[in-house]
Amino acid sequence: MKLHYLKAFLSLLLCTTLLASCVSSKKYEDLKASKEALEREQAASQQKVDALSASLKEREQKLADMERAMNEQQKMLDDLKSEVNMALQGFNEGDLHVSIKDGKVYVSMSDKLLFATGSTKVNAGGQKAINQLVDVLKKNQQVGVMVEGHTDDVSVASGMKYLTDNWDLSVLRATEITRMMTDKGLSPDRITPAGRAFYMPVDTGRSAEAKAKNRRTEIILTPDFSELYKILGIKA
Structure with missing residues (x-):
């Protein structure tokens, strides 16, 4: 009888142990999967x-590259x-002004410095002044040149040969300066003449002083910054 109870007890103990083992194994697998x-x-x-x-x-x-390029x-x-400025320092400041705008250098010369009235x-x-500027440009071969003629809004005097209006006057003046620069040795493929007539005034006033400011050649x-970009390894 005692033997019977002993066997039953051992069987129960074995089942309990196996059950506990199964539960532990399942918990382990669950924990492993979670991990x-x-x-x-x-x-x-x-x-x-890492990607961010x-x-x-x-x-x-x-x-950093852009900042370096801009600098x-x-x-x-x-x-x-x-x-x-150094090349043109001997001229009256009222007749000649050099400035930087929109990534370009503007050399503005009054018509009084360059031309007689209507000429x-x-x-x-x-x-x-033009010859001294050309000397600078010869040493800076990477620089392109645009010559823009500007007038005031006073009509061209009637009877003037070859001049119908301010378009003609501004274009012919720009062309004349362009020809001078190329004759002085500036490569023609670097320079472009243009006439703006009176449509791009620097002063919209009606006074004589305002009109004088507008009569200019820029x-x-x-x-050309392409070489700079190449050196810095930046695509323009």
């Missing part, structure tokens, strides 16, 4: 973090402006 899921989630999150970090570094590098551009413009022929003082110097 693996968390690891996959962590790996996916880390990949996103790489993207941020790339953007920071691009910004170099500004230095080139400042150097060119300084060189032009398209450059006078002696104007020739001197020689616009545009450096």
